[in-house]
Amino acid sequence: VGGVRIAREDVVKEDDPTNNVPDTIFSKIGLQLHRRDNHPLGILKNTIYDYFDKNFTGQFDKFDDLSPLVSVKQNFDDVLVPADHVSRSYNDTYYVDAQTVLRCHTSAHQAELLRDGHTHFLVTGDVYRRDSIDSTHYPVFHQMEGFRVFSPDEWSGSGMDGTAYAAADLKKTLEGLARHLFGAVEMRWVDTYFPFTNPSFELEIYFQDDWLEVLGCGVTEQEILKRNGRTDHVAWAFGLGLERLAMVLFDIPDIRLFWSNDKRFTSQFSEGKLGVKFKPFSKFPPCYKDMSFWINDEFTENNLCEVVRGIAGDLVEEVKLIDNFTNKKGRTSHCYRIAYRSMERSLTDEEINNLQLNVRETVKNKLKVELR
Ligand code: PHE
Incomplete structure (x- = not known):
């Protein structure tokens, strides 16, 4: 992972009360499903890359190999998550120790990449959350983060303020992405809250008789830009769940299938082929x-x-x-x-x-x- 191998003793510490990482989670670290070109998650990632390459020729820097082991500061503090926010709890997040977590979102990398001077970037990776069990929830899943910075001269002629300009560009960009992935699909924007964006929105897609939340996004809080060398700029950010989208696009009925090595699953997908409908090899009785x-x-x-x-x-x-x-x-x-x-x-x-x-x-x- 990130050129560094993560050993069991680096993440599973049975006798450390500040550690809550079980072996089932350790066994998933480093598999990097999103980097397999013949896997639905890799195919989807590449298709999203194509959209950004086509529409913003080469401007977006891409990262898909950053280590999922991050500091509490990166995962929470740097993106302004309040000290008492539930997502920080041991019930919701996997802690390696009191200062280190398995990232629960790719937003954990926003601040460092901004600081390194990146203004347009996509970060794809495995993320980890303690959760309940059903066909759309799994404690490890994959997200792609998008981030774009605007300098004042980009919006000054628009008649809008920076925030309105970024919000409009964000929605246009993501609606374009949704059409690139789905063609015609029913979608809706829902206002929401994230600590790191304001205003914040969710995009939902109609799937299997239900509205499915597929991404969160918004206009980046000024404080984050200010702290990382971009005072007077504005930015937008989004984070999308690759499994959620892939389940819709490929008709994959259960999130566990992404982890299957069964040839009857893996052989149905090939590089560059988005949206080939998955044929269940048979439904066994529950x-x-x-x-x-x-x-x-x-x-x-x-x-x-x-x-x-x-x-x-x-x-x-x-x-x-x-x-x-x-x-x-x-x-x-x-x-x-x-x-x-x-x-x-x-x-x-x-x-x-x-x-x-x-x-x-x-x-x-x-x-x-x-x-x-
Ligand atoms: N990090 C958020 C999540 O995991 C998604 C998000 C990313 C929202 C960027 C806004 C901006 O739910």
């Missing part, structure tokens, strides 16, 4: 197992999901809260339904029963909850 327990104050769904993922790996498709009540004594019970399904083969009853037994034991011991 198997559902419910488990109920009394939670404690420390319980979080992300912790539960990590335990399940640690045991079942990519055989778990979804973990869903199906019942939640508090009794007269004030104790709260949760019932979760775990869906097991392999993307590649059918699972035997015995195999699933063993997984579920193991999950129950580990949930009890690690999360200190009382099974019912």
